Amino acid sequence: MILDVRLPIGLMFSIFGVLLAVFGLASDPAIYETHSLGINVNLGWGLVLLLFGLAMLVLALRARRSAPLTEERPRLHD
Amino acid sequence: MLIQLGIIDYCLLSVYFVFVLGTGFVLRKGVGGTKDFLESGRSLPAWICALGFIGANLGAQEVMGMAASGAKYGIMTSHFYWIGAIPAMVFVAIFMMPFYYGSKARSVPEYLKLRFDEKTRGFNAVTFACMTVMSSGISMYALATLVHAILGWNFHLCIVASAVVVLVYIFMGGLRSAIYNEVLQFFLIVFGFLPLVLLGLKQVGGWSGLTRQLAVVAAQNGMAEGAWTHSWKYTGHVASNPMGIEWFGLAMGLGFVLSFGYWCTDFLVVQRAMAAENMSAARRTPIIAAFPKMLFPFLVILPGMLAIALHGGGVAGFSLPSKGDSLNYDMVVPAMLAHYFPTGLLGLGLTALIASFMSGMAGNVTAFNTVWTYDIYQSYIRPNASDAHYLAVGRAATVAGIAASVACAYTAAKFNNIMDVLQLVFAFVNAPLFATFLLGMFWRRTTGHGAFFGLLSGTLAAALHHGLSLPKGAQGGIKGGWLSIVHHYPSEMAQNFWTAIWAFSACLVATVGVSLATRQRRSADELTGLVYSLTPKPKEENVAWHKRPAVLGVGILTLALALNMIFW
Numbered sequence: 001m002i003l004d005v006r007l008p009i010g011l012m013f014s015i016f017g018v019l020l021a022v023f024g025l026a027s028d029p030a031i032y033e034t035h036s037l038g039i040n041v042n043l044g045w046g047l048v049l050l051l052f053g054l055a056m057l058v059l060a061l062r063a064r065r066s067a068p069l070t071e072e073r074p075r076l077h078d
Numbered sequence: 079m080l081i082q083l084g085i086i087d088y089c090l091l092s093v094y095f096v097f098v099l100g101t102g103f104v105l106r107k108g109v110g111g112t113k114d115f116l117e118s119g120r121s122l123p124a125w126i127c128a129l130g131f132i133g134a135n136l137g138a139q140e141v142m143g144m145a146a147s148g149a150k151y152g153i154m155t156s157h158f159y160w161i162g163a164i165p166a167m168v169f170v171a172i173f174m175m176p177f178y179y180g181s182k183a184r185s186v187p188e189y190l191k192l193r194f195d196e197k198t199r200g201f202n203a204v205t206f207a208c209m210t211v212m213s214s215g216i217s218m219y220a221l222a223t224l225v226h227a228i229l230g231w232n233f234h235l236c237i238v239a240s241a242v243v244v245l246v247y248i249f250m251g252g253l254r255s256a257i258y259n260e261v262l263q264f265f266l267i268v269f270g271f272l273p274l275v276l277l278g279l280k281q282v283g284g285w286s287g288l289t290r291q292l293a294v295v296a297a298q299n300g301m302a303e304g305a306w307t308h309s310w311k312y313t314g315h316v317a318s319n320p321m322g323i324e325w326f327g328l329a330m331g332l333g334f335v336l337s338f339g340y341w342c343t344d345f346l347v348v349q350r351a352m353a354a355e356n357m358s359a360a361r362r363t364p365i366i367a368a369f370p371k372m373l374f375p376f377l378v379i380l381p382g383m384l385a386i387a388l389h390g391g392g393v394a395g396f397s398l399p400s401k402g403d404s405l406n407y408d409m410v411v412p413a414m415l416a417h418y419f420p421t422g423l424l425g426l427g428l429t430a431l432i433a434s435f436m437s438g439m440a441g442n443v444t445a446f447n448t449v450w451t452y453d454i455y456q457s458y459i460r461p462n463a464s465d466a467h468y469l470a471v472g473r474a475a476t477v478a479g480i481a482a483s484v485a486c487a488y489t490a491a492k493f494n495n496i497m498d499v500l501q502l503v504f505a506f507v508n509a510p511l512f513a514t515f516l517l518g519m520f521w522r523r524t525t526g527h528g529a530f531f532g533l534l535s536g537t538l539a540a541a542l543h544h545g546l547s548l549p550k551g552a553q554g555g556i557k558g559g560w561l562s563i564v565h566h567y568p569s570e571m572a573q574n575f576w577t578a579i580w581a582f583s584a585c586l587v588a589t590v591g592v593s594l595a596t597r598q599r600r601s602a603d604e605l606t607g608l609v610y611s612l613t614p615k616p617k618e619e620n621v622a623w624h625k626r627p628a629v630l631g632v633g634i635l636t637l638a639l640a641l642n643m644i645f646w
Contacts, residue, residue, distance in 0.1 A: 003101070003108075005261050009261065011097070012094070013265070013269070023086045024422065027422065035417070035418055035419060037281060041422075042420065042422035045269075046422075
């Protein structure tokens with residue numbers, strides 16, 4: 001596999017998450033009153049995206065660590 | 079309705095473009111020949127193909143169209159999923175994938191050639207190629223129109239930018255690049271629209287609050303209180319539900335003919351499953367896809383229902399833009415985004431929307447370049463050339479397909495009606511297709527002449543039915559009744575479903591008739607792997623029970639049934 005699709009997905013959503021969460025912390029609370037029922041959705045949803053992105057990255061890295069075993073160094077007993 | 083974007087919104091949008099193009103750039107190394115470029119090397123795991131399978135279909139027409147229908151017809155729109163897509167996806171996985179993946183065919187038209195004859199393949203290949211170019215052109219046009227309307231960006235710039243981005247990532251990485259981006263876009267849509275549904279539900283007071291508000295909407299339209307929140311209860315009579323269709327037309331027209339026709343024979347989606355690494359993965363692809371697909375109504379239909387509820391109830395200053403003297407339902411999603419998302423999240427929502435347009439285009443372009451290269455160029459223009467030559471042709475077809483899409487987008491902008499007429503013609507061509515496949519795969523006696531003349535009769539029947547009927551309140555012409563009017567349907571939807579039923583039936587009868595009258599030229603040997611009764615069943619001894627298509631399929635159908643009962 002040239003590229004594990006979870007890698008770009010994980011990276012992109014982590015970046016999205018960090019951008020949104022940081023913006024949520026810094027932004028004027030008034031915008032949430034006019035739009036999102038007073039909830040700071042940027043911070044909250046940013047953290048959700050970050051969590052998802054990190055989970056994808058962990059899965060991709062774990063798969064990468066176990067892949068060379070099967071492809072380049074075949075196990076002795078099979 | 080103009081939306082002001084902040085710097086953070088532009089940041090999110092740019093990050094997305096960097097990843098889309100970057101993915102294509104990295105994947106360019108994996109393209110060694112036509113098989114890599116057009117079939118993704120048949121090397122992808124089932125879950126990636128599955129998300130590509132629904133991602134390719136999750137174009138903007140789906141996202142914006144389903145929300146519009148949710149506002150217009152309420153929860154009845156879920157029929158497109160729970161009796162439409164889901165059973166069809168299970169069927170294609172269990173019964174049809176063994177032939178698509180197992181035969182030597184590299185595309186749906188090529189299967190038709192192996193099973194029937196050259197003329198049936200040629201007919202399907204040419205109409206399909208035209209259709210993909212048109213759909214991608216219309217996607218492009220819709221994207222540019224929308225972005226121009228809500229963000230005020232330049233129309234021509236939008237067309238060129240979307241064309242270049244899609245071109246670059248397909249040109250570099252081929253089908254694999256398109257599928258990877260569809261997976262990316264799938265998650266983007268889920269995470270981009272979920273907050274919209276959550277915020278809307280919170281404001282309206284949950285499902286019970288929504289039911290109360292929609293009862294008001296139903297009463298305003300002169301229907302029973304639950305007409306917007308029950309999917310089957312009011313389908314006993316055409317006049318008692320907003321869709322204007324009774325249960326038989328719904329189940330047969332939408333559920334059986336249209337949905338099976340699309341999910342089982344449209345190369346755009348089938349191509350994703352054919353890119354899987356092995357037969358087992360190919361068969362699991364549509365089934366794994368069916369799980370998230372089943373939950374999509376909550377993501378794409380609910381925003382429409384929420385929008386009409388909030389508009390009708392006058393809560394919190396939300397209102398839908400109007401178009402003439404009716405509401406502009408197509409603007410449901412943008413209007414909801416602008417209302418509920420503050421700058422920041424708004425960037426995410428718009429990125430998801432733009433991504434859905436682009437993946438709709440990319441899906442069509444990758445289907446086009448494959449059918450063009452294998453079924454038109456290699457078959458009729460220049461057979462027996464080297465693989466490197468066909469790879470170059472595949473790449474050239476990508477450029478040509480996108481150029482033709484741009485031309486279509488401008489045609490749509492200039493002559494709105496011409497595109498509508500063409501789309502109608504292609505709908506006629508597609509409507510009977512499922513009957514041909516059903517007979518071809520399950521009745522070995524079906525002949526090439528039978529298939530070809532069956533398809534022609536089906537198309538003719540569809541055109542005749544459309545020409546003789548008219549939805550209520552419409553003018554004769556593009557909407558129907560261009561021959562003379564013998565029947566009025568209560569809605570356009572009802573007319574569509576019945577056109578499909580007529581086309582399917584005519585194709586079925588004509589195919590059987592002509593097949594019985596002509597000689598089968600294909601021997602049993604030639605039909606092995608193409609017809610159900612002559613093909614050995616895929617072996618499943620080594621497959622764990624929870625990976626067997628039949629087990630998964632039954633599970634999916636049970637869940638779909640449960641959803642139908644809950645929202646009965």
